[in-house]
Amino acid sequence: MTPKTITASALIGLLGAASLMTTVSAHSLAEQVxxxxxxxxxxxxxxxxxxxxxxxxxxxxxxxxxxxxxxxxxxxxxxxxxxxxxxxxxxxxxxx
CATH class of the missing domain: 3.10.450.40 (Nuclear Transport Factor 2; Chain: A,)
Known part of the structure; x- marks a missing residue:
């Protein structure tokens, strides 16, 4: 794998994790209201x-x-x- 490929893969992974955390946070807030x-x-x-x-x-x-x-x-x-x-x-x- 080239450094560009590794960087792109890492960025995609981070974006996916951030999206999942946002979804979890929204569900957690919804349970509190x-x-x-x-x-x-x-x-x-x-x-x-x-x-x-x-x-x-x-x-x-x-x-x-x-x-x-x-x-x-x-x-x-x-x-x-x-x-x-x-x-x-x-x-x-x-x-x-």
Whole structure:
């Protein structure tokens, strides 16, 4: 094997491991919350009508939150942060 091949193989292995760790982390976070992603999306759309684009569960300042991205009818993208524990809307932010 050439040094280039070894480097490429190592890089591919590292990327695969990072992807697996991200998946495991996402599953671990999902097990720690009482609100499902679908429930968070429903809450967000009730507050901000539009088209659901993306949801992400993450830890922010020690609190688990869902970040829900919604494309409003006016074409403006909004991000709604919802507590993954209580379902409370924490922030609505206009993107861009």
């Amino acid at each position: 009482s609100l499902t992603e679908e429930q968070a999306v429903t809450i967000a759309l009730a507050e901000v009508p539009g088209t659901f684009e993306e949801a992400e569960l993450e830890r922010d300042d020690g609190q688990l939150i869902y970040e829900i991205e919604i494309l409003g009818a006016d074409g403006i993208e909004l991000e709604v942060e919802i507590s993954a524990e209580t379902g409370e809307i924490l922030e609505i932010e206009r993107e861009g």
